[in-house]
Amino acid sequence: MISLAGRDILHSWGKFVLTGIGLGLLIGATLTMAGVYRGMVDDARVLLTNSGADIWVVQKDTQGPYAESSSIRDDVYRGLLGMSGVAQAANVTYLTMQVRHGARESRSMVVGFEPGQPGEPGYLVAGRRLLRGHFEAIADVKTGFKLGERIRIRRHEYEVVGLTRRMVSSGGDPMVFIPLKDAQEAQFLKDNDAIIADRARTTANPALNRPGVPGLLDAVTASQTVNHSVNAVLVKVGAGDTAASVAQEIRRWKHVQAYTREQMEEILIAKLIATSAKQIGMFLAILTVVSAAIVAFIIYTMTLGKIREIAVLKLIGTRNRTIAGMILQQALGLGLIGFIVGKISATLWAPAFPKYVLLETADAMRALVIVMVVCALASTLAIRAALKVDPATAIGG
């Protein structure tokens, strides 16, 4: 038996292909939305992987440093280094801000780290690592900064000496790495007018400016200009110890919060991007319904255009299931064309998105199944219409 659906598609391939392209662009948008979500999850995982840590030690009762602000003293790491199971511990700061280069700005996450310790970018794609203690930076290529360029973070300029890739925050902002001391200063650095005003307030405070206690005012003023806080301490666990047990000990003895990799993933994926995921889920649901409605409408219209042929087919003895099969196959064919166009479109335009779009093969396979199921369901309206056609209408007027 010949394939009636196949012949009809070949006969009016132009209409089919154009319709398929239209549907495909919609499917491409759907795949991209899924890719945006996957990209967010991947960004979160990459962020954790790139930090090179097994445990994140943060301020007690917070879920920092990515989901909530966290501030701990920069000497906490020393106590951690003395604990059993801790191989490395290093301070790290995170500050999301606009980094300027001339008239250009890049929204970036500025990371303060100590060279050779957890928190340092794992690899470079150009340039070198930080060799000086101040005013050098390594930037992710997505910032758009070039080697040798001078970028401005708060009041200071930094020379870009290295470039890295796929170092982004959980929000997708590219990272700029600078020395820890510079980052600590940058977090709380005020402009000169504010510093003068603060000093005047301190001097005017009789509790801090006491003639009977010489040097007190100077000590208080000095402490106001130095920042001894960091956002987290990244810990590497020694061989033979588990992150969970070491984190448990840190929580017990150091009055801080300690998260393992799994717990940080839970915070980032299930909490930090949960709202975005729901938002994307809603879009996906709407796009799926819209796609189904479009397929149903197209197949229904195409079927109505063939009512006379269907009546003749039924009159000359074609089974209902053959006619239903023809319509179903056309709907599935349309879905297949749409999926292929959608997959190609999504692959082509994904790199142009400002945030990472991760198109996974498993998602594409799931989308293919959903598209086929949706097309099959959408064709039921047209099949109903076709099966209602009375073969008698082929005879007479």
Next chain:
Amino acid sequence: MDHGIHIEGLSKRYGDGDTAVEALKDVNMRIAPGEVVGLVGPSGSGKTTLLKCLGAVIEPTRGRMTLGGEVIYDSEQGGWKTPDLRALRRDRIGFIFQAPYLIPFLDVTDNVALLPMLAGRANSASRARALDLLRALDVAHRAGAQPSELSGGEQQRVSIARALANQPPVILADEPTAPLDSQRALAVVRILNQMANQYQTAIIVVTHDEKIIPTFKRIYHIRDGRTVEEAGEGREIS
């Protein structure tokens, strides 16, 4: 006469009670294999209803119908003899319509071969049968063409080939010459006569067409649901 078409006391009523309409009233017809008869009558006289009853697309109210020597309907014995009217139409009745109604997405060969394929014959055998018929109807040279590429006369010849594809004992032709000019209309009637003779098929031609009515040897006039048989002129078609 054991074969061809035999209709006895066929009636068809639409609706019930006061609104009932008696579309066919005790119709009797007998058409031999290889014979072509005309069925003529004014609009609303019951021609289409008779064709639909014969075509097994609507059920008569009363009567008996025999096709190719086999009773297909008998109101006294429960109505249709087979529950599968679709197979009955496919295997035992050929249809020719006012417009050819060829399937636009199948080429000429497959339009004809579709019926044997639907009947379960192999594709190759079905296509061979289709080509035989197309040759007999002198359209084999358009075998690979799409219906839209054919002239009106060629399309009607292909539709005749389709009607003959499963070698049915009867063909019902519903105003097959209506859209054609005199020359082409007469050519179609000549072909129908040839095919009826060659394949021993009984053909009923429903028509209003004054050009072709004189060509029938027998004509059934239908008026107000009743048929009257009369001899036709049987004029030779040059």
